[in-house]
């Protein structure tokens with residue numbers, strides 16, 4: 602069984618690859634491309650592009666290592682029966698969840714905007730978790746899938762750092778999983794929230810987990 606030492610903050614993490622998974626959060630067109638959910642909220646979606654190239658490299662390395670890779674997507678059923686009223690009605694977006702936009706209905710499953718960006722598209726066999734909330738564990742079978750595969754460590758990345766990545770890491774931490782967050786493979790519409798989101802995870806001796814750039818994980822995967 603391959604055991605790797607990943608240099609991270611606040612400390613080095615020793616990972617058994619058979620018990621680790623790369624979890625890629627919500628790299629969807631709705632968040633990263635023009636005309637999607639993120640832009641309807643008034644965000645500059647170009648800011649999220651920073652995570653794409655490092656994530657492509659990380660994804661390729663994870664595939665080569667044989668590690669489990671899981672993708673998530675935030676979105677709702679076409680009838681919006683799983684979308685909380687207050688989520689749909691809050692704020693003053695240019696388009697609300699469920700309304701038609703240039704990439705189909707905003708944040709609705711099956712629409713082009715809901716899908717994962719082509720650069721990071723899941724390979725056949727890689728599980729995709731459709732989640733109605735910000736956290737990947739809420740109302741999904743992610744925990745069951747991880748437990749069935751005896752996964753204990755999650756390499757977490759995706760968008761946005763302080764919303765769905767942070768929520769998922771907190772959910773995972775409470776369920777007993779170790780989370781290593783890949784800093785350059787995450788991004789936010791708010792650079793200061795990206796930094797704060799990472800700082801909150803690794804503070805207090807790693808209260809929610811560890812943080813490291815993907816280069817440290819790549820180096821660990823290459824080591825013997």
Ligand code: C5J
Nearest residue numbers: 627675760761764765
């Ligand atoms: C947001 C997410 N930001 N994937 N979702 O609403 O972080």
